[in-house]
Amino acid sequence: MFNTPLPTVNELPSTRKLVRSTVIAMLVAAGLLVTVVMPSEYAIDPTGVGRALGLTQMGELKIILAQEALADAAAPQASAPAPQVAQVQLVAKPAPQSEATSAPALKTNQITVTLKPGEGKEIKLEVLKGKTVSYAWTALGGPVNYETHGEPYNAKKGYFHSYGKGKQVKDNQGEFTAIFDGTHGWFWRNRSNSDVTISLKATGDYLSVKQ
Incomplete structure (x- = not known):
C-alpha cells in the first residue's frame, strides 16, 4: 500500500478556477441538451444541428411509435356485430289531381x-x-x-x-x-x-x- 502525500495549499485549485470550471461544465451540458438530447428524445431542434446530425428524425420516430402504442392500448376490443335490421322503403302514392287544377278544355x-x-x-x-x-x-x-x-x-x-x-x-x-x-x-x-x-x-x- 502506497501512501500518497496530501497536496499543499498552493497545489489546490483556487475558487476562481472552480467557478470557471463549473460554468464551463454547465455550458457544455446545456449545449449537449439543446443539440443532442432534445432533438433525439423529443424532436425539438431549436438550433438545427440535431436535424443535420439525424437526431431530430430519431426523436420524431420515437414520438410516432409512442403515439401508436398509446392508440393500440386505448383501442376497444372488437364487439360482436350488431344485428341487421331490415329496411322498409315507403313509396308515396301520387296525390289525386283535383278537377280545379286541371287544364281547361x-x-x-x-x-x-x-x-x-x-x-x-x-x-x-x-x-x-x-x-x-x-x-x-x-x-x-x-x-x-x-x-x-x-x-x-x-x-x-x-x-x-x-x-x-x-x-x-x-x-x-x-x-x-x-x-x-x-x-x-x-x-x-x-x-x-x-x-x-x-x-x-x-x-x-x-x-x-x-x-
Missing part, C-alpha cells in the same frame, strides 16, 4: 264564310281577359283586306283594340291574348270582282262563336 271551330265583291264580314269569339286563342285562315278566290281586333262588353260606339291588320292578303295565322272581357275576332273585306271564301280554324279558351 280548349275549343276548336272550323268556320267558313263567303264574301261577294265589295262585301265585308266578321267572325267574333267571346273571350275573357287573359285567355289566348290561336288561329289560321285562308282566302280562296283572291286576296282580302283584314283586321284582327277586339271590343269590350258595353264598349263605347266606335271603340275597339286592333291586334293586327293587312291589305290584299291571301292567308294569315297567329294567336292573340284578350286584354279585356269581350268579343275578339276578324273582319274581312273583299275588294276583288269575284267571290272569295274565307276558311278559318280557331283553337283556344273561348266561350262562344258569334257571326
